Amino acid sequence: MILVADRAILARGWRRWIFSFAAGVAGALAMPPFGFLPALALSLTPAVWLIDGAGKAGPSRWAPLKSAALIGWFWGFGYFVAGLWWLGAAFLVEADQFAWALPFGVLGLPALLAFFTAFGFALARLLWLPDASRVFALAFGLSISEWLRGHVFTGFPWNNPGMALGQNLWLMQSASLVGLYGLSFLAIAICASPALAITGRTARERWTVPGLAVALLLAMAAFGFWRVPSEPTATVENVRLRIMQPNLPQDAKFNPRNRDAIMRRYLTLSASTGRDGQTAADATHIIWPESAFPFLLHRDPASLAQIGGLLEPGSVLITGAARMDEPLPGEAVGKFYNAIQVIDDRGTILGHYDKVHLVPFGEYVPKVLDTLIRAVGLRQFVHIPGGFEPSQERRLLSIPGLPPVAATICYEAIFPGDILPEGPRPDLILNVTNDGWFGQTTGPYQHFAQARLRSVEEGLPMVRAANTGISAVVDPYGRIVDSIPLGVEGILDAKLPVAAKANLSSKTSRFSLTAMLVICLMTLIVRRKQRVSSI
Structure with missing residues (x-):
């Protein structure tokens, strides 16, 4: 040496x-x-x-x-x-x-x-x-x-x-x-x-x-x-989660021609019997991953009706889904947002959260480079005209039957100290993501590990739904309650751990x-x- x-x-x-x-x-x-x-x-x-x-x-x-x-x-x-x-x-x-x-x-x-x-x-x-x-x-x-x-x-x-x-x-x-x-x-x-x-x-x-x-x-x-703690974390009463991991190839997921096949896959998988004999009827909250559809869900009544048919009375589905605002006068299309939407058993959208921290070049092109990049025929990876717009504020997502939720989409979960909105403290971190872009590489493992650490920093459980993995429920001490491995199609049935007291780190x-x-x-x-x- x-x-x-x-x-x-x-x-x-x-x-x-x-x-x-x-x-x-x-x-x-x-x-x-x-x-x-x-x-x-x-x-x-x-x-x-x-x-x-x-x-x-x-x-x-x-x-x-x-x-x-x-x-x-x-x-x-x-x-x-x-x-x-x-x-x-x-x-x-x-x-x-x-x-x-x-x-x-x-x-x-x-x-x-x-x-x-x-x-x-x-x-x-x-x-x-x-x-x-x-x-x-x-x-x-x-x-x-x-x-x-x-x-x-x-x-x-x-x-x-x-x-x-x-x-x-x-x-x-x-x-x-x-x-x-x-x-x-x-x-x-x-x-x-x-x-x-x-x-x-x-x-x-x-x-x-x-x-x-x-x-x-x-x-x-x-x-x-x-x-x-030596014992498992206590769970929230009357909350039964079902996370769906479809493991769709990325090139198929954003192809509009696959819309019907994708919806059938989501519904069939979500309704299947879990390893403990549970079904969709036992779940109070079904969670699908980020950017789940190659179409605008909130403008597709037939798909919303199919989701409503999956759900039992009083249960809800939480899913990633791009959404578009109504166009302003003189505009052909409105602004697009990478969002989480909450849907009830009648197929009604109850609320949404719009992503704040977008991925440069993946979800939008920085304005300072926009003209130059488009001049040579380039665009962002996601097929959205003009790219996504960022939300201007981080806010709690209200979901029936769940405590207040700090929602994060994709890599928003890697930013320490920046995932909770101002105001009352939430009791849950929700992360939906699509790591299908990166296949069977080290990237999804790194992403999950960083998201998991947010639970320890904030003293909050995390519920994570990913397209190709890793989907998981994590308690406020970073312990993995259950998970679906990378590259596996499946469902995860779990209860929701209760939040711990606010940590010194979170304050x-x-x-x-x-x-x-x-x-x-x-x-x-x-x-x-x-x-x-x-x-």
């Missing part, structure tokens, strides 16, 4: 960039579905050594920062290519139109996201000292860059380093205190600490911080063991993250001043 550390510190030119890229690739193995936590240590430990070597980048004052930024870019590029390669599957759904753009999606997005890690590495180098504090400098720099990645340009906090801890039932419970971004700070500091065990200048430095990291990891596990996650970063920054500044004054 000492030889590896020396080579990382002394690497120059292309060898340094390859070393950085490979270290980033290793970190992706800590993400779902692999969840190999030591992989993040194998990724961040050499990152510390590489930034050490950046101090010898040249005589210029800014040379170390530029070198650290370049190291961070290659590290991030490797991390995001290895973690997000599955995005390429979406370009093959309609290969005749989008296959040519596959390299831009698989390599282009990681290349852009890597600028965030470049900033994080450079910020870390700015606070760098040749002692144990450099581990916290890296944790500080990358935590800032990860927060920015989750918020700038609509945000994309996918595969945040905190997810390395956010998959284990006991370790994920710390998210109830500090949220995902706080979990990331801890994950980076813990997994970068082995660097000191190899290159620490003194015996104390070699063992103190790595020892504290191990102790912290054990303390987090102990907290999780204490927090998770003060931003404050706790800010406090952690401020304490870290002040400590690093004091250390730098002490070192300068001693020279």
Whole structure:
């Protein structure tokens, strides 16, 4: 290991960039579905050594920062290519139109996201000292860059380093205190600490911080063991859920010619007998996934009548379905929304929720690029004229027989601290999604893991319906009550877990993250001043 550390510190030119890229690739193995936590240590430990070597980048004052930024870019590029390669599957759904753009999606997005890690590495180098504090400098720099990645340009906090801890039932419970971004700070500091065990200048430095990291990891596990009840979570009375996972191929799902076959499949599957002998007649709430129809359900009385015929009196169906407002005077068509709609046994739509956080290029084309993109004949993936419109506010969805619902559609569930509306706290997170775009890849596993962590952060159960999987019911501690695997057609019958009390994270996650970063920054500044004054 000492030889590896020396080579990382002394690497120059292309060898340094390859070393950085490979270290980033290793970190992706800590993400779902692999969840190999030591992989993040194998990724961040050499990152510390590489930034050490950046101090010898040249005589210029800014040379170390530029070198650290370049190291961070290659590290991030490797991390995001290895973690997000599955995005390429979406370009093959309609290969005749989008296959040519596959390299831009698989390599282009990681290349852009890597600028965030470049900033994080450079910020870390700015606070760098040749002692144990450099581990916290890296944790500080990358935590800032990860927060920015989750918020700038609509945000994309996918595969945040905190997810390395956010998959284990006991370790994920710390998210109830500090949220995902706080979990990331801890994950980076813990997994970068082995660097000191190899290159620490003194015996104390070699063992103190790595020892504290191990102790912290054990303390987090102990907290999780204490927090998770030994008994199953109590359930809401008189609520019996049935989740339908049709496992439709994406190219068939959006083909209008399949509308009748799709509706028959949904109805037949929803009415089938479950593994415990339950039927649709036993369910109070039937849930279908996102974008379930290749037509506008609210403008199709025959389909609404068929849904009404499926339901028992007093029961409702909750489904993803695109909807269109009435056109304004002078307009040919109204605005389209990616929505969740609630339908009763008479086929009447009782209410809806419109998606707030749309997927750029998937559901809409950013206006600043709209003219240019259309000039070369491109469009968003979803076949909606002009793309979807975002809702202007997040609000609770009222569903008969259920407690207040925080509805999320697709990747809205990956944004920590941004899934609950202002006002009264809901008692349930509902997530409908369509991960059929990404086939049998790692993407749907990553999506489910991130959605699951929202339950821990907010102390709320989650009910999730996905087209191809993973559909599940999750309790407020992140325990999976039941699920349907990826790539399987089926139904899931379950009761609804009750909500837990509001967590510290749901109330003060931003404050706790800010406090952690401020304490870290002040400590690093004091250390730098002490070192300068001693020279």
